Amino acid sequence: MSQDLIEEIRRTFDELSKAIQKTVEDVVRTTTSTVRKITVEQGINIKEQGDDAIIEIDMPGLEPGDISLFVSKEGDYVKAEGARGERKYSKKVFLPFKIEPSTVKASYKNGVLTLTAKKSKPQEIQIKVE
Known part of the structure; x- marks a missing residue:
């Protein structure tokens, strides 16, 4: 494999990792807010x-x-x-x-x-x- 291809794969994985982390954070934030709104007695x-x-x-x-x-x-x-x-x-x-x-x-x-x-x-x- 060429060095350029390896670097391109590394960048793609980094971007994918950041996108997954942001999605998880958004889900946690939304879920927490929704749970607080729903559980009001x-x-x-x-x-x-x-x-x-x-x-x-x-x-x-x-x-x-x-x-x-x-x-x-x-x-x-x-x-x-x-x-x-x-x-x-x-x-x-x-x-x-x-x-x-x-x-x-x-x-x-x-x-x-x-x-x-x-x-x-x-x-x-x-x-x-x-």
């Missing part, structure tokens, strides 16, 4: 309105002071817990997108805990190529 509603996210969690029979709310630092989930008498709630909601934790506002009305927040925008970091 009953009593939870997640909406996107432009740059905002609205998360509604049914927690009837409580008062605002009965509820503890937590947001992950990464902004990929929220957790709401509450108890009053026999009523106990503990809901961890994984979001199909990330939110800015510092922008979360919460209100409770008619048994529904409503959170509003700004969705995170992906950040890019430039990498120096050597």
Whole structure:
């Protein structure tokens, strides 16, 4: 075999390898997003309105002071817990997108805990190529 043919085969395999890796990454990313969207439990509603996210969690029979709310630092989930008498709630909601934790506002009305927040925008970091 000539050196040119060997080099051409090597380049073809490299390109094929990169294409397969990209396809696998795309499938994993899409599957993860789809699974998160599908597995949202009953009593939870997640909406996107432009740059905002609205998360509604049914927690009837409580008062605002009965509820503890937590947001992950990464902004990929929220957790709401509450108890009053026999009523106990503990809901961890994984979001199909990330939110800015510092922008979360919460209100409770008619048994529904409503959170509003700004969705995170992906950040890019430039990498120096050597």
